[in-house]
Amino acid sequence: MDHSTIHDLGIDVVRLTTTRKTHRPHVALSFDDHVFAVDTTRTFGNDPTQPDAYLITHAHSDHHGKSAMLSNKAICSKETARALEIRFDKEYMGRTFQIGETIDINGIEVTTHPTHHTIGSCAFSWQNGSGTRILVTGDVKDATDLPGCDFLVTEANYGDPADMSCYFEDDIAGLEQVIGDNVALGAYAFGKAQRAVSLLRRAGWKDEISMDSMGYRLTKGLMGDCGSLTEITQYNGGYEGMVIVPPWDLGKLPGSMKKYVLTGRSDYYYPAIHISDHMDVTGLVNMVMELQPEATLIYHPDGHRPLRMANHLNKVGCPAAALSEI
Ligand SMILES: [Zn+2]
Known part of the structure; x- marks a missing residue:
């Protein structure tokens, strides 16, 4: 799957960059006139792209809430905001919601769904002007509360089908x-x-x-x-x-x-x-099969697992790409 498959759904996958053109972590989705950043660090005034919102899926450090929490465009659950404040001893500056609520972000209705990964962890879903249903999951322990979608952005923490430690x-x-x-x-x-x-x-x-x-x-x-x-x-x-x-x-x-x-x-x-906050590779593949997206982007974590997961999904008939390929 290449970028054109995602583009045809009315979405562009972009990376926020600094003025020095280095990538900020994770991903941003650009659609219609909006840019929603996902689990990234906050930009500064002269950075080339300024997002509508910084969606923070949960308060683990590798999802960068420590930085995004200091922007008034940050958006996360009440529990995630509380966890960030306790962990980093700073005041959360953004907006919060109760998981399950639908909120308005610059005219876009965004619905929130529990992922059971940590207290406060949450997925976000919305539709763009082309009618594409977009779902961004963050890390997932249990996918039963997630809605079907056309474009899925998800994780592969245990996403390598060839690695026995990804089955548990x-x-x-x-x-x-x-x-x-x-x-x-x-x-x-x-x-x-x-x-x-x-x-x-x-x-x-x-x-x-x-x-x-x-x-x-x-x-x-x-x-x-x-x-x-x-x-x-x-x-x-x-x-x-x-x-x-x-x-x-x-x-x-x-x-x-x-x-x-x-x-x-x-x-x-x-x-x-063996107690995990994550699903194993079987759970991840089953989640994608259940949600039936037309395209899947694996945006997390670093390392080779997103690519292994994307390759596997393509083999079983679910078009997918890792962020590193885009
Ligand atoms: Zn996590």
């Missing part, structure tokens, strides 16, 4: 087996840590959960039903209940604790329990 299921039973006192779980403070808290609560753990400072503030600030949490202010022992800290802090906890990492990777010193 969450090991909920494995997590349930280790639940107890004197147990520490390694989980990134935003995303994985809240997933861990919600899985522990769902598995019946009602006691205290102790968390590192950032994990604690994000969980308290974003989750209504997190149960009893304690903030770990210093790594000096005496932790209450189960402990959740970033993987690199597990070594600061007493050697007597049982330690695990919630991850899809296998290169940690501690035993891994």
Whole structure:
């Protein structure tokens, strides 16, 4: 698939650039008289293209909300704005919405859909003047709430069909087996840590959960039903209940604790329990098949996976391209 397939749908895929002509991250979609930027850094006054809006799909760092949040053209869910403020200790300057709402951006009706990747993570859909239904997903854990579309912009974090590590299921039973006192779980403070808290609560753990400072503030600030949490202010022992800290802090906890990492990777010193914020390659391909777009653009992450995913989609009859090809 080449750029003309997308152009025929009334859309141009553009990259925002700086005055020095270097690309800003991710992508912008130009249609009719509008430019919607997706997960990129904010431009400055003399940059060649100024978008109508900076759509921020979620608050993970590699989606650049840290920069876009400082523009009054930023648009993200209430929870994503809150997460960005807690993570980066700055005031969010843009607009927010409740996930599921339809909002007006310069005369375009944009509908928002949960992707279940992190708290606040959200996909955006709208139609252009040619009637093309556009869907931008960001990272996706569960695609069941996403609408059918003609042009899909999506991710391939685990999108390499030839890589066995891109096939997985969450090991909920494995997590349930280790639940107890004197147990520490390694989980990134935003995303994985809240997933861990919600899985522990769902598995019946009602006691205290102790968390590192950032994990604690994000969980308290974003989750209504997190149960009893304690903030770990210093790594000096005496932790209450189960402990959740970033993987690199597990070594600061007493050697007597049982330690695990919630991850899809296998290169940690501690035993891994496979809990992911993402769909595997089978899930990604099924999502595209379900949504039935005429064209798919894989815009994330960096590296070779978007191209591998696009090649595979083309082989199974779904026209697709990676951002690096355009
Ligand atoms: Zn993410």
